[in-house]
Amino acid sequence: MPPAPADDPGEAAAAPAPGPRRVLVAYATKHGSAAEISGAIAEELRSAGLDVDVRQAGDVQSLRHVDAVVLGSGLYSATWLREANRFVRVHRAALRKIPVWLFSSGPLDRSADFDDIPMTPHVAEAVGGLPIRGHRTFGGRLVPDAPEVAAGIIATHRTGDFRDFDAIRAWAGEIAAALTA
Numbered sequence: 001m002p003p004a005p006a007d008d009p010g011e012a013a014a015a016p017a018p019g020p021r022r023v024l025v026a027y028a029t030k031h032g033s034a035a036e037i038s039g040a041i042a043e044e045l046r047s048a049g050l051d052v053d054v055r056q057a058g059d060v061q062s063l064r065h066v067d068a069v070v071l072g073s074g075l076y077s078a079t080w081l082r083e084a085n086r087f088v089r090v091h092r093a094a095l096r097k098i099p100v101w102l103f104s105s106g107p108l109d110r111s112a113d114f115d116d117i118p119m120t121p122h123v124a125e126a127v128g129g130l131p132i133r134g135h136r137t138f139g140g141r142l143v144p145d146a147p148e149v150a151a152g153i154i155a156t157h158r159t160g161d162f163r164d165f166d167a168i169r170a171w172a173g174e175i176a177a178a179l180t181a
């Protein structure tokens, strides 16, 4: 039998506690890029006075004390990593009751700097039914000596760091503004 969801459907509906709003930035990563993006988002949210926790998606047991979530993942074959998809499945009931923003990090080129790249069909399917407040695709990073990446992958993918941290921080600023309005 599958494990029971960690969140009971009513828990996020409790009256908000006084003090700064608590935001969880959760991520799934293979090579650390989405983790660094999450760190930059968290810094920006904190500088707006929010109480922010940054965690690997798989380490989150409950959203009981969380008022808003930012969830992101590196893209592999146009799909979020399993940990991010599992996070959505396990916490779906709670995620339906709080504001949720999503990011994907992937393109190994500058396309994300110029275009608003929508979530991939796989990601859209994974998060379907959730009232998402926003999604952004940011450029990705692949370093030539990435551990556990086969030489064939490095040979067929562009390497480099295509993340735009100004754009990432600006997006986090929009989230902060929405949460502190």
Ligand SMILES: Cc1cc2nc3c(=O)[nH]c(=O)nc-3n(C[C@H](O)[C@H](O)[C@H](O)COP(=O)(O)O)c2cc1C
Residues within 6 Å of the ligand: 028, 029, 030, 031, 032, 033, 034, 035, 073, 074, 075, 076, 077, 078, 079, 105, 106, 107, 108, 139, 140, 141, 142, 149, 153, 157
């Ligand atoms: C095997 C492999 C497959 C990838 N597939 C995609 C993809 O389908 N779409 C995309 O935008 N980026 C793709 N990328 C680029 C990664 O998403 C990018 O390197 C990202 O920054 C990785 O995030 P992470 O370090 O947090 O895991 C791929 C990279 C590798 C190594």
